[in-house]
Amino acid sequence: MVRFNRISAKIAAGVMAFVLLLALVTGALVWRGFHQAEQAAAQRSADSLQTQSRNTLIQLTAQEAQLYDLELQQAARATKIAADFMAQARASGKTPDASAAPNVVYQAAQLTLSDNGLLYYDANPKRRTEILHIGSIPPDEVTDRSLRDSAILEDLFPSLLAQTETGVGIYFQGPQLTFRYYPVRGLPELELQNGAAEAAQTARIEDFLVAPNNNPQRKTVWLPPYLDDAGQGLLVSADTPIYYGDEFQGFIGIDVSLTRLIERLSQLKPTPGSFAFLLDSEGRLIAVPDGRAAALANRPLSAQEQAANGLLGAALTELNTELALALQAAQPPDALEISLNGQPVIVTRASLPNLGWTLSIVVPLAEVTAESQSVARAIEADAIATVRNTLLIMALFFIGAAAVTLWLSQRFLARPMTDMLSGVRAITAGNLDVSVPVTSNDELGELAASFNQMTDELNRRTRELAQTSAELQLKETQVKMAALEERQRLARELHDSVSQALYGIALGARTAQTQLERDPARLGEPLEYILSLAEAGLSEMRALIFELRPESLQTEGLVAALTKQSDALRARHKLDVVTRFDPEPEISLEAKEALYRIAQEAMHNVARHAHATRVELSLLNADGALTLEIRDNGKGFDPAQPYPGHLGLKSMPERAAHIGGAFHIESRPGAGTVITVTVPNG
Structure with missing residues (x-):
């Protein structure tokens, strides 16, 4: 029973989170209700305004069309009066x-x-x-x-x-x-x-x-x-x-x-962004306010059309086919909703009855329904006030619940958790001998006991891992030594067998050449050819021996190995190899091997891909750093581009990074290549 009461008391700490969640959910529900009401009211307001505006615009357009028709008919009536006057004067003979x-x-x-x-x-x-x-x-x-x-x-x-x-x-x-x-x-x-x-x-x-x-x-x-x-x-x-x-x-x-007519049209603006235009019976643009003609076109306008009044007299079908067809289909007076250059608009249309012309007014739909946004903002303000008051009341309950919750959590949760946190921090710092006191027989007490068991197990496993790590390092060293010895053995065997055989061929060729001085026409040229093959084979085999395992790194050092490598490149590929070496650096054998392999891979790439005639190889020790540089005058390349299959471009920076060095390659098509490796000296 004691266990149950203590656990129940600790569960009371959840009241604080519950009250906070309740406040948030209540506020969200109230806000959502007001938001839906806002949307509904705004939509009904917009629909009402749109319907009312359509009717008003239709009536306004019809009235204006009649006024324009009367005004134009008045002008036409003057011509009729003059024509009839002449005919009557002629008929009367007076x-x-x-x-x-x-x-x-x-x-x-x-x-x-x-x-x-x-x-x-x-x-x-x-x-x-x-x-x-x-x-x-x-x-x-x-x-x-x-x-x-x-x-x-x-x-x-x-x-x-x-x-x-x-x-x-x-x-x-x-x-x-x-x-x-x-x-x-x-x-x-x-x-x-x-x-x-x-x-x-x-x-x-x-x-x-x-x-x-x-x-x-x-x-x-x-x-x-x-x-x-x-x-x-x-x-x-x-x-x-x-x-x-x-x-x-x-x-x-x-x-x-029409200038005066256009001025009057410019004053016909039911809303700030609206405008009117007049079409004749053939659908040609008769009058439109300045700066508004281009708004009717749904295509780019020519320089002539963009000029002032450049579109007057143009057929509306050539400017905006969609608008022209919509106006033709409408029965004036009427209003239609279309998109004009991406903007929803209401277009009203009314006929000038005696002329066959039509007057149209274009009104942006957003301006018609603008008042509905005011209604939406008012509802939104009411929603904010209601949610604020609701949250304020909930906050009072929250404060009371929080006070009780804090007291319970401090007494039954904070102290055991603090002890547990101290133990975790000690383990994080590396102290695996820490233990926490078990002060209760509930879940927290069980957690403390499990924590102490965990630290004991971690101590035991840490000792085992340390021992295993030492064994693995020893085995890794043994594997490296075995691989090194195996490479040395293979190099010696290649030297003792193939290289000595090639040397014998070269010596025998020289002897044969001496013997044949008596009759050079018979065997001199074949033997000289054999001699050139033997010497080339000897140079090739020595180069292969150095590539397989450069023993000179241990005995003669990095400078000697790089010298032999450059000699082999010069003999094998007939390149002009220029070297510049400082004294033997004081670095580890691993670093020497990495630098040698980088130089070997770089010169191998020069021979195979660069089409170079000159290679500069330098190893310089200055400012506390050792710098290896390989420079060629070949065709170059773009280092930023991927070159699938060229593993050397990937292995060289990896080797440099493995010994703590910096790798840099500079090249561009037609300008050669420079590879630089910098290693701290010491």
């Missing part, structure tokens, strides 16, 4: 006598021909309208009739133009392209200077959209936008035909400034 009016041109005789013969014009500085007539069409009775009939427009044009808000000019064009224009802007000089007069020499009224063959319904025709050559910016014109009965007598036109 055409006023223009000759009585001052400064009014009513016949071709009043016109002046330009010096280049391209243009007839009214040179009167007090003229009330501009009169132009193409130089390639000599004036005749038709010309006089056009001038006489249109003279009544002199007083009508100013009042008609004043009634339009965006009209900048009104004009009459006769069958021979006789042109009467108001107001006076110095058109003759402009037409002659900008080449328009020359280009008009081949013009024919039959090619105009308002002509009978192109407009049999005799309707007012709107022309595509164009840049005015008289400096009035972008214009769009409406032309109304003039008929005397069934006889076509030209047309009345009015120029409407």
Whole structure:
């Protein structure tokens, strides 16, 4: 029973963690509930705002479309009034006598021909309208009739133009392209200077959209936008035909400034990032605020298109096929949601009923639903306050539970655990003779007893491991000595057998050469060839002996071994080997062997791969360090690249690291290779 009570008391320490976990879970649940409410409210708010905004935008677009239609129709109505006025005056036979009016041109005789013969014009500085007539069409009775009939427009044009808000000019064009224009802007000089007069020499009224063959319904025709050559910016014109009965007598036109229309469009911004644009009946861009035309395109624009008003008059299908198809499919007035250059937007569309044009307003969807974010932030603030209050209450319970828990843990857990921790630290420091007191008969007491048993077992195992390690080191030394002796034995056997045989061949060849001096034509050349083979074989065998086991490292030292290695390389591969050695270094045999093997591998690579003609081998002792350097003038390589199969490039740094040295290789294609090994001396 005592054991159970003590264990139960210690379990009370878990209350602190439980209360903390409870507080966190409660706060998380409250936060999650508020977060879900925030998302739901924000979504409902966004949906409501979006629906309301769609309806408002549709209504706004329809109203603006009607206003634009009325304004443009007002301009077109001025041309209709002038055309009807001329027809009625002709039909009534009450055409006023223009000759009585001052400064009014009513016949071709009043016109002046330009010096280049391209243009007839009214040179009167007090003229009330501009009169132009193409130089390639000599004036005749038709010309006089056009001038006489249109003279009544002199007083009508100013009042008609004043009634339009965006009209900048009104004009009459006769069958021979006789042109009467108001107001006076110095058109003759402009037409002659900008080449328009020359280009008009081949013009024919039959090619105009308002002509009978192109407009049999005799309707007012709107022309595509164009840049005015008289400096009035972008214009769009409406032309109304003039008929005397069934006889076509030209047309009345009015120029409407798109610049003014664009200024009005720029003010049509339901939200900061929205804009409006106007399309004609053919889907061409009529008007769009400055800087917004490029936003409609879903492709890179040319330099010409990027210029100011560079996209006006362009077909929307060529700029943004997706937007054009979506607008064509919509039934105005309507609103559709699409992505414009990666940004979700609402696009409304309404028709200008009398012109067949359409007005569209583009509004970023994020700006429409921006108010819903305010609702979300308010809910989030309430959630933070609620979670804060909840956690504060939980903290009060936590403090009380923590006080009780700390007292219990200090009495029943902290003291035994401190003793256990001291024992663990002693073991970590290397003291395996430590033991901890067993102060209870519960799990902690059992843990202390098990800890003491563990230290005893560790003491015993440590002694066994020390003994085993010593035995392994002895065996490793014995294996190394056995391998060394075996290599020496093999080297001696190769020297006593093959090398002596090759030496005998060389000696016998020299003897045969001496004997054959009497008759050199018979055997001299074959024996000389045998002699060269024998000498080469002798050099090769000596090199193999040094590569198998350089005995000179123990007897003669590292310098002597490197000298013999360089001599063998020079004899075997006919290379120019230059050596520079300091006195024999005072380093261990293991270090000497490693340096010798590195030099051997490096020179082996030079002979096989470098295609070098010169090798420099040096062993220098300076500043407390021994430096081995192998330098060649070969083709070089990129050390950073992997070279599968070339184990020497891997073994050389490993050998250097094994003796505490630093290995460095420097090479690049076409610049040779330098290998440097630095070993502390001493």
